[in-house]
Amino acid sequence: MNETAQDQDTGFHTEDMTISVGPQHPSTHGVLRFVVKTDGEVISEAIPDVGYLHRSIEKIGEKVTWHGYVPYTDRADYLAAMFANQGFCMAAEKLAATPVTRRGEFCRVIACELNRLASHLISVGTFGQDIGAMTPFVHALRERETINNLMEEICGARLTYNYIRIGGVGYDILPETCTRISEFLDHFAPIVDEFNRLLTGNKIFIERLAGIAVVSKEDALQYNLVGPNLRGAGVKWDIRRDIPYSVYPELEFEIPVGTGHIGTLGDSFDRYWVRIRELQESCKIVRQCLKMLPKGPAISKVARKFKPAVGECYVRVEAPRGDMGFYVISDGSEYPYRVRIRTGSYTAMSIIDKLSKGIMLADLIVLIGSLDVDAPEIDR
């Protein structure tokens, strides 16, 4: 675009505007900034500026013990802390060949899937709010509050759980809690339908989403989009099914993918719709786990001075924002030599520059919301 272009009809000179969106902007979900160049309402370039929430979690990993690092992983993505716990613990277990008790595995899956519900509720709720629908956000947050209460019952914390430990889980899930979780699921299933009536089927909502910021399959692979963003582009890929871990192979669940039934395949609506359907799948998984929950210890015996053998491993878990990778190197000492956390939001951010070209400024908000980027997870 020209710096000063002459409008053909009026003869007026027009100029590109440079606007800073964020760091404090309601739709950026954390501290995140875009330098946007626009021609009127149309964006010609949106350069993401991240790093405001960089807490050097990877460096901290080299300074604390293996057990001591688990609470830090919580902070990588505070909306889905359980998955980072699990990723790091799985990596440590793989390196030290530590067994995980069977009950521990089921407790992990129950906690993780409840966490996924909470995270997706925030995601779809705030997405609605960004676009201007306030009520669904409050409804989503109300349900999330109940999940937080259940989480508090399970592990004593509402946001940063530190629940999954090397060898199993910190606390056993009590029978009373199981009952309450199952009661919550009974209550929650109709809420998803209510949510669909309230938001998903809304004409304005659909028109804001359908056909906006289309991610093609090739782009999704090139930019390594993961999780719902990848599935929204029509790629049926879920770590839980394709590179199975924990007890997921024993559980039955569907992998929702985008179909483009309202707009184009891979548009914002597809990504949103994948998340909504994942809510139902997570409920299904938790129900099965509650039924199958075996008796036994929740954690296996792990040495307090945990020293895995020299080596390295790369572990993937399917977090709400997709493939979360832990690349952990051990030099045989009490401290990890290197911890690398590869997160879904980071790669999702890298595609924004490409997708934002030529869309309206208001649609940038739709784009950010539909990719469900989470600032702390980008910066770590």
Added chain:
Amino acid sequence: MEPSEIFARLEKQFAGKVSDFKGDVQEPYFSVDAEAILEICRFLRDDAELKFEILSDQTAVDWPKEEKIQVVYHLYSYAHRHQIVLKVDLSRDNPTIATAEGIWKVANWFEREIFDLFGVIFEGHSDLRRIMLPEDWVGYPLRKDYVEQEEYDGISTQRAPLVDKLMR
């Protein structure tokens, strides 16, 4: 395809440029010559039997004792469901390597992070700026010998330990 087969195939194609295959570890890996990284990556992506269309992760590891910085590529293929890890050793004094941005676009951001935290220069990169830290930050924090700067923009980064303060 098994990792050993992948390596055998590459060894045939790029004799002398790949070496040190380790197959008895969690994720098998091998070393690649820094000069050959682009042609090998392109071959890995485009070959019909390999088809590594995903760069899952790209990061670096500092090994001061061996005086090297290792750039690590984790590749995955959705089509064939296999993975491989590439490692490239660079000197610590002047770590320079060609950018993989032209092969996997996501490398743009991965490489910016490695540049920011390890100081590895990616030649031909379109936008090699610091990403996490401010532009005027000194040093590369994820290097093992990194010393935190004492102040940044006139703000001290040092704090007396809280416990000592309370003991006084």
